[in-house]
Amino acid sequence: MPKRALITGVTGQDGAYLAQLLLGEGYEVVGLAGPSSQERLADERLAWLGIADQVRIVAGDLMDAPALGRLIEALAPDEVYNLAAQSSVAASWRQPRASSQVTSVGAANLLEAVKLAAPAARFYQASSSEIFGRSDVDAQDETAPVRPRSPYAAAKLFSHWMTVAYREGFGLHASAGILFNHESPLRAPHFVTRKVTDGAARIKLGLAGELRLGNVDARRDWGHARDYVRAMWLMTQQDAPDDYVIATGRTTTVRAMCEIAFGYLGLKLEDWLVIDPALWRPVEIEVLRGDPAKAARQLGWSATVTLEQMIREMVDADMARLAA
Numbered sequence: 001m002p003k004r005a006l007i008t009g010v011t012g013q014d015g016a017y018l019a020q021l022l023l024g025e026g027y028e029v030v031g032l033a034g035p036s037s038q039e040r041l042a043d044e045r046l047a048w049l050g051i052a053d054q055v056r057i058v059a060g061d062l063m064d065a066p067a068l069g070r071l072i073e074a075l076a077p078d079e080v081y082n083l084a085a086q087s088s089v090a091a092s093w094r095q096p097r098a099s100s101q102v103t104s105v106g107a108a109n110l111l112e113a114v115k116l117a118a119p120a121a122r123f124y125q126a127s128s129s130e131i132f133g134r135s136d137v138d139a140q141d142e143t144a145p146v147r148p149r150s151p152y153a154a155a156k157l158f159s160h161w162m163t164v165a166y167r168e169g170f171g172l173h174a175s176a177g178i179l180f181n182h183e184s185p186l187r188a189p190h191f192v193t194r195k196v197t198d199g200a201a202r203i204k205l206g207l208a209g210e211l212r213l214g215n216v217d218a219r220r221d222w223g224h225a226r227d228y229v230r231a232m233w234l235m236t237q238q239d240a241p242d243d244y245v246i247a248t249g250r251t252t253t254v255r256a257m258c259e260i261a262f263g264y265l266g267l268k269l270e271d272w273l274v275i276d277p278a279l280w281r282p283v284e285i286e287v288l289r290g291d292p293a294k295a296a297r298q299l300g301w302s303a304t305v306t307l308e309q310m311i312r313e314m315v316d317a318d319m320a321r322l323a324a
Helices: 013-024 039-048 065-075 089-094 096-117 151-170 192-204 225-236 254-264 293-299 307-323
Strands: 004-008 028-033 056-059 079-082 122-128 173-179 211-213 243-246 273-275
Touching (some): 004 013, 013 039, 013 225, 065 096, 079 225, 096 122, 096 151, 122 151, 151 173, 151 243, 225 243, 243 293
Parallel strands (some): 079 122, 173 243
């Protein structure tokens, strides 16, 4: 019998790529779609990867603990990947309570359901580099101090420590991946990388006259979502659960990332870029850079796609979408 994996947040970027990877490994993949999922966008993501008819979608709500327990009992999954979250830092400032509910309490509900109904299942929790906030260390590894600087980051830290608590307190095979920024053509349009590649494509096609951004001097560690979901799967295959930083170890400014996209299309960034102070976050984090040495050592994992390759892939995808 093939292994059965349950993916919450299967309609998102990471969920779609993870589903594709697991299907390639021979899994039966069940995706949990929440009540507020953007079904059209979700269908586009799964269809983009050619797997829309291979993923079994079940309706569910991470905030409904009793129903969640019944669902886990009925599915009896071998592996559970919790990718569900309100993943926009900016949105978490606008609606802090609503944004943090699924990310924090939802993760706790899912851990409890797994503990009660499928304690032998291997569990993966999507953590985030945002938990490090304004760090005093040059590169953040698994031991770096955590100082969340947004409602989103605080909620992610809660779910991260709950994963550790259930691992240590109840013996679950529960691992957390502290993922740094990872993007792809499936990234939602309000994220800065996709905003840039879509904006560059629109300008190239004569559909827009400017690109409006906030802090372009912030530095981030960007990788490709395809690489990062492979790390998620590798964590669940280990004999013992643990936590891992997943990153490239390279930082780049937002401005330099923009220059890659615009230069690829033969455009000069300075001719189109408009800095809008209204787009700055209430608390800015200037630099995030991960140290993935532990993942390389214990998982045999490393990033295979460069920032330049990823941005060019995203630009090509947005050009194709807009031209169509």
